[in-house]
Amino acid sequence: MVHLEDKEQYIFYEYRDSSNKTIPSEESSKDEQRRKLAVAISVSFFSVLMIVLTFYWRKKKLRGNIPQEKGDDEAHEEKLELPLFDFTTIVHATNNFSSDKRLGQGGFGHVYMIQGTLIDGQEVAVKRLAHKSGQGVREFKNEVILCAKLQHRNLVKVLGCCIQGEERILIYEYMPNKSLDSFLFGMFYSSRELLDWMKRFNIIFGIARGLLYLHQDSRLRIIHRDLKTSNILLDNELNPKISDFGVARMFTENQMEANTKIVAGTYGYMAPEYAIEGIFSTKSDVFSFGIILLEIVSGRKNTGIFYPNQGFNLLGHAWRLWKEENPMKLVDACLEDTFTISEVLRCIHIGLLCVQLHPEDRPNMASVILMLTNENTLPQPKEPGFLIERTPIIEEQSSSKNMTNSSTNEVTVTLLDAR
Structure with missing residues (x-):
């Protein structure tokens, strides 16, 4: 039995019951709760931080880590606003980019024509950038971002794009007279x-x-x-x-x-x-x-x-x-x-x-x-x-x-x- 001088001092002591078990004081119980709450908050903060860092890394990877020349506008920092197409679907539609579907060759790759299998039976042109063309990737992203915002009867209409691994593909309306x-x-x-x-x-x-x-x-x-x-x-x-x-x-x-x-x-x-x-x-x-x-x-x-x-x-x-x-x-x-x-x-x-x-x-x-x-x-x-x-x-x-x-x-x- 523990003798107490007064009631108020009770909260600072422990005592053992008849089974010899230690009974925690009221203050000790509150400290334990605070510790558990601090741990929970730390874990939650760490989880949120990891989610933010993961999102930032994936976004940076999507942008291709393309270096900017001094004075470049901020268009590259904006997200792509065109429909994204799956690369496998485009491969199938172009018959694995066969030469009989090729319309011509631009500065950074080839252009192909697809009839009716990609966008609601519509004829479209597909511009595929050549691999390992760093400048071409940058120009591709520039074109995607700008064309998503520009609409005029005397500008070619861009319908979508594909970004998968090293593949950079732009899909736009087909011009039959080249x-x-x-x-x-x-x-x-x-x-x-x-x-x-x-x-x-x-x-x-x-x-x-x-x-x-x-x-x-x-x-x-x-x-x-x-x-x-x-x-x-x-x-x-x-x-x-x-x-x-x-x-x-x-x-x-x-x-x-x-x-x-x-x-x-x-x-x-x-x-x-x-x-x-x-x-x-x-x-x-x-x-x-x-x-x-x-x-x-x-x-x-x-x-x-x-x-x-x-x-x-x-x-x-x-x-x-x-x-x-x-x-x-x-x-x-x-x-x-x-x-x-x-x-x-x-x-x-x-x-x-x-x-x-x-x-x-x-x-x-x-x-x-x-x-x-x-x-x-x-x-x-x-x-x-x-x-x-x-x-x-x-x-x-x-x-x-x-x-x-x-x-x-x-x-x-x-x-x-x-x-």
Whole structure:
């Protein structure tokens, strides 16, 4: 028996009952409860922490751990908002990516056509990125994120994607007439004949509307950075749709231009300030549009073609004809009498305004739309920024038997100041 001096002291002692068992005090019981509660809270906190870390790791893995160049927009940080398709389903639909379903090859992989087995009987195109293409993965994710947000009749509609292991696949609406360059620069003259002037003007106007949407009317301001004829797809009725947003960049509402150390695009279509200094803006796309416009009018490619006895590419040739006040010689011969002279002249004029050296001298796309739709007087264009000239160099070669003169050609790219 334990003797207590008073009642209040009882809670600080233990006593043993007749069976010799220790009976805990009231305070000891409360301490034990506190310990159990602390352990429970610690376990719960640790579990929640592990769930958060696991979620973060899986999200980071899904993004592919792609390094960002300085100044990149935050589009890569946003989650993918397109339907995800299973890789096995796509393999089955493409017959294991067989060559008979292949439409062509892009910069980072092949494009295939699927009929009616993937999306509600719809014909779709499947772009499969080549494996081990780090830049291609980044561009793929960029295209997925941007295309999920952009909807316009003159932009290709993206329907879904697949991200599984190393596989990166984009699914978009099928364009039966393929790309504009296959008509303008294809092997057969007849393909150009299919594009009469009315169709060509409709294509020019459609591309302009698509660019206006990207630059001004969409909730995002998008700079395409790789606008060219092979990235203009044509639907059943030969309506143009801008495609391939892999290297596109998103601007903030008040941002006017940006600079990059990684110049991504196609020479012959890139603006001088972008190709040389890495500076790009909406006016960079305007320059590319100007090149495309001149290619549509002439049926000739800006790069790789030099005109006899002139030594210029298409841009230099167009400028020379303009200075000689004979721009109609630029018009594709297969158009014959299908065009209105004033309309064609206006398009050539607009094309030359779009390719001026300084970005501030080029019109924006809103102004281009107005120029295409009315007959107001246009400003005189200044000398284009990029001209490719083939310069003849005479070299004398001597031998013990005779003296002969031979000439060789060098291709030089000249950046000319506007006058």
